[in-house]
């Protein structure tokens with residue numbers, strides 16, 4: 001069995017999500033994978049950076065292009081614990097990520113409802129990978145804030 005499967009990388013994204021929760025941030029984590037290697041990892045930092053655009057996906061994409069020294073992330077995969085929002089979906093499309101894997105759906109803010117064509121036309125989308133764990137992270141966070 002390939003140890004570097006979707007669950008493996010989603011677990012890494014979850015590690016990032018938990019780091020976000022520890023910092024009082026909405027627990028969303030993301031990793032960018034290229035040739036079975038994590039080249040960038042990030043979590044939501046909107047509080048720390050005082051920046052509503054500092055979503056995990058945005059930070060991971062910026063870090064990944066920096067690592068590759070390339071403008072596009074063709075042949076790379078993004079793993080993110082929660083369905084990307086419209087802003088991130090736009091960034092994912094511009095970066096030409098080939099595969100997008102996400103855990104929990106976000107019916108309120110997720111891109112699927114508003115911008116289902118935001119990704120590259122050939123991009124592969126997989127959803128629901130470790131959905132339960134990813135959703136639990138969000139539920140725990142918002143419960144503790146009430």
Ligand SMILES: [Zn+2]
Pocket residue numbers: 055057084085086087088089
């Ligand atoms: Zn976003």
